[in-house]
Amino acid sequence: MSYIIRRAIFYLIAxxxxxxxxxxxxxxxxxxxxxxxxxxxxxxxxxxxxxxxxMTKAYGLSDDPLIIQYFGxxxxxxxxxxxxxxxxxxxxxxxxxxxxxxxxxxxxxTALLISFGIGSVLGVIGAWKRGSWMDNVTPPVFVFLxxxxxxxxxxxxxxxxxxxxxxxxxxxxxxxxxxxxxxxSFISSVIGHxxxxxxxxxxxxxxxWLLGMRNTMIAILSEDYVTMAEAKGLGSRRVMFGYGAxxxxxxxxxxxxxxxxxxxxxxxxxxxxxxYPGLGYLLINSVRSLDYPLMQGLFMMITFAVLFxxxxxxxxxxxxxxxxxxx
Amino acid sequence: MxxxxxxxxxxxxxxxxxxxxxxxxxxxxxxxxxxxxxxxRAVDGVSFSIGKGEVVGLAGESGSGKSxxxxxxxxxxxxxxxxxxxxVLIGGRDVLQMTDRExxxxxxxxxxxxxxxxMNSLNPVATIGDQIIDAVMAHRKIxxxxxREQAKEMLQIVGIESDRIDSYPHQLSGGMRQRAVIAxxxxxxxxxxxxxxxxxxxxxxxxxxxxxxxxELREKFGFSILFITHDMSxxxxxxxxxxxxxxxxxxxxxxxxxxxxxxLHPYTQGLMASFPALTGPxxxxxxxxxxxxxxxxxxxxCRFHPRCPHRFGPCDSVHPPLIEVRxxxxxxxxxxxxxxxxxx
Numbered sequence: 256m257s258y259i260i261r262r263a264i265f266y267l268i269a270x271x272x273x274x275x276x277x278x279x280x281x282x283x284x285x286x287x288x289x290x291x292x293x294x295x296x297x298x299x300x301x302x303x304x305x306x307x308x309x310m311t312k313a314y315g316l317s318d319d320p321l322i323i324q325y326f327g328x329x330x331x332x333x334x335x336x337x338x339x340x341x342x343x344x345x346x347x348x349x350x351x352x353x354x355x356x357x358x359x360x361x362x363x364x365t366a367l368l369i370s371f372g373i374g375s376v377l378g379v380i381g382a383w384k385r386g387s388w389m390d391n392v393t394p395p396v397f398v399f400l401x402x403x404x405x406x407x408x409x410x411x412x413x414x415x416x417x418x419x420x421x422x423x424x425x426x427x428x429x430x431x432x433x434x435x436x437x438x439x440s441f442i443s444s445v446i447g448h449x450x451x452x453x454x455x456x457x458x459x460x461x462x463x464w465l466l467g468m469r470n471t472m473i474a475i476l477s478e479d480y481v482t483m484a485e486a487k488g489l490g491s492r493r494v495m496f497g498y499g500a501x502x503x504x505x506x507x508x509x510x511x512x513x514x515x516x517x518x519x520x521x522x523x524x525x526x527x528x529x530x531y532p533g534l535g536y537l538l539i540n541s542v543r544s545l546d547y548p549l550m551q552g553l554f555m556m557i558t559f560a561v562l563f564x565x566x567x568x569x570x571x572x573x574x575x576x577x578x579x580x581x582x
Numbered sequence: 583m584x585x586x587x588x589x590x591x592x593x594x595x596x597x598x599x600x601x602x603x604x605x606x607x608x609x610x611x612x613x614x615x616x617x618x619x620x621x622x623r624a625v626d627g628v629s630f631s632i633g634k635g636e637v638v639g640l641a642g643e644s645g646s647g648k649s650x651x652x653x654x655x656x657x658x659x660x661x662x663x664x665x666x667x668x669x670v671l672i673g674g675r676d677v678l679q680m681t682d683r684e685x686x687x688x689x690x691x692x693x694x695x696x697x698x699x700x701m702n703s704l705n706p707v708a709t710i711g712d713q714i715i716d717a718v719m720a721h722r723k724i725x726x727x728x729x730r731e732q733a734k735e736m737l738q739i740v741g742i743e744s745d746r747i748d749s750y751p752h753q754l755s756g757g758m759r760q761r762a763v764i765a766x767x768x769x770x771x772x773x774x775x776x777x778x779x780x781x782x783x784x785x786x787x788x789x790x791x792x793x794x795x796x797x798e799l800r801e802k803f804g805f806s807i808l809f810i811t812h813d814m815s816x817x818x819x820x821x822x823x824x825x826x827x828x829x830x831x832x833x834x835x836x837x838x839x840x841x842x843x844x845x846l847h848p849y850t851q852g853l854m855a856s857f858p859a860l861t862g863p864x865x866x867x868x869x870x871x872x873x874x875x876x877x878x879x880x881x882x883x884c885r886f887h888p889r890c891p892h893r894f895g896p897c898d899s900v901h902p903p904l905i906e907v908r909x910x911x912x913x914x915x916x917x918x919x920x921x922x923x924x925x926x
Contacts, residue, residue, distance in 0.1 A: 477660065478702060479697050479698070479699060479702035479703040480702060480703050480704055480705045480706075482653075482658050482660070482697070482703075483695070483697055483703045483766075484705070485658055485689075486656050486658050486689055486690060486694070486695050487689065487690045487694075487716070487717040487720065487766070488685075488686045488687065488688070488689035488690045488691065488717070488720050488721060489686075489716060489717070489720050490686070490720065493716065493720075497705075497708070497716070498705050498708075501705075501707055501708075502705070502706065502707055505707075575707065576706075576707060577706070577707060577709075577750040577752070578706060578750070578752045
């Protein structure tokens with residue numbers, strides 16, 4: 256398993272590099288949140304030095320040299336300390352992110368799995384029955400749907416099904432009259448709130464998975480081992496999945512890993528349109544209200560998510576592709 | 583006309599040795615590739631049979647239709663190739679008429695196949711054991727444990743230690759992989775094994791090993807082999823009978839020794855001259871000038887005539903039939919059919 260250890264080290268270094276960049280890049284920009292805050296306070300009239308001092312302390316602002324700030328920053332991150340959100344004051348950034356993260360993972364994870372699953376199966380069958388009516392109809396239809404602008408299709412769905420026909424709820428992740436618990440009424444409310452946003456994502460993303468899987472599968476099907484599997488007299492389902500799709504899955508998995516990582520950033524539009532209380536929604540609000548600590552924490556989270564997702568995919572790869580296990 | 587001609591030919595060939603019991607008969611097989619500017623007759627009216635326990639060699643240049651015949655017999659041709667005519671008879675049934683269900687049963691149980699490149703014919707994500715087991719379990723009503731035992735036995739037979747059963751293809755050397763492929767082909771002990779250039783991708787030493795193994799297994803189990811290669815020296819060594827293909831047709835067919843000592847078709851002579859003899863005096867190797875025929879618009883008359891050093895009168899207009907000129911020796915060449923030819 257030295258492969259996994261080496262991958263882990265690689266991702267740790269990548270994480271360190273992105274944390275460092277995340278620290279230095281904003282600080283190279285002209286101006287800083289501290290002076291913005293101070294200017295705002297001063298605008299409200301005279302303030303006493305004690306107030307400034309208290310605020311400085313509360314927000315963690317300092318005039319120390321960058322390198323010292325950097326070490327403090329690293330220490331904070333390692334202890335899970337991202338500071339205090341200014342827009343959700345006085346909630347710590349980490350708590351704000353945690354709630355958002357759960358909703359985003361539930362929403363986007365479900366959407367990605369559904370879209371990947373359906374798209375891949377359609378792609379596999381399309382490649383297997385190349386030239387059949389199904390193979391002639393599904394790719395163009397889903398590619399057409401996929402090329403519709405998301406910012407158009409999502410509000411359209413919202414308008415049609417939430418306002419016009421009033422079938423699905425229009426906003427939030429659950430009925431706010433209910434308190435979050437594992438009761439059926441709460442879970443069904445969560446599912447009901449998920450249907451529209453998930454549908455909007457699945458509609459536009461299924462075509463990509465379908466085409467990707469179909470193309471890889473067509474290449475795999477011309478391999479000798481697929482012909483040999485057929486010559487062995489195996490049933491067509493066994494040949495299609497055990498020999499074809501099983502191999503075609505490997506390259507597709509890489510793009511799956513990429514999109515897994517971009518779940519967080521990709522959720523921006525969806526959560527904005529459907530007012531879903533996930534990370535994307537938080538990110539927009541943090542930008543609007545200039546909540547620097549929250550923004551920084553969110554960007555960090557997105558970076559970690561990309562790295563973590565890829566690490567998971569690497570581990571999965573080892574399970575699925577025996578050729579990676581050694582060397 | 584063509585059909586009656588080839589049935590004659592078949593009758594002639596099936597009469598070969600005294601104890602000849604035909605196992606499979608290929609009769610007037612036609613395969614076309616639908617290409618952009620017309621269709622290509624990759625196999626054009628080929629007829630031959632393989633006897634029980636016999637090794638028939640099929641030789642010819644790339645594109646002569648050798649592999650296409652192999653794939654047509656198992657019906658694993660990929661589009662745009664389609665079988666447009668003929669019969670493949672085994673045990674009184676025509677493979678080309680079988681339903682999907684019959685075909686699945688027939689494949690591997692009655693005819694198995696060793697593909698050209700062992701690297702590409704093994705599923706990279708499955709162990710070699712699993713690839714034997716799934717063949718066995720698709721045809722026999724036995725449980726996984728029994729199938730596994732059988733797989734181990736097969737591996738041992740081809741010279742792979744049975745504890746390598748859980749190895750993946752990439753963990754084996756080239757020679758071992760080809761042995762594993764042979765073990766898979768042997769799994770159901772079919773009466774006929776098609777070997778499509780089984781040693782071409784291997785280095786010479788490993789080639790020898792594999793060939794010796796194939797010969798040993800054949801003696802042990804008595805299966806027939808259709809051995810496809812472009813290596814004439816290899817064929818002479820391993821096969822009872824050899825058919826030479828050119829441009830989708832059989833141009834000469836004879837028992838190996840007879841063909842080797844007395845090649846009649848100018849193309850066969852060219853093929854022989856382009857391989858070094860292992861023994862005997864050193865001589866200059868010759869190639870065959872020109873290139874294989876364009877099968878979309880094949881040459882008129884004899885397909886070999888544009889490249890033939892001995893062409894004369896009828897060659898560019900009359901298509902020579904395959905006829906028996908000596909006992910069991912068939913050739914399709916005007917040199918040996920017309921009076922003008924024998925005069926030369």
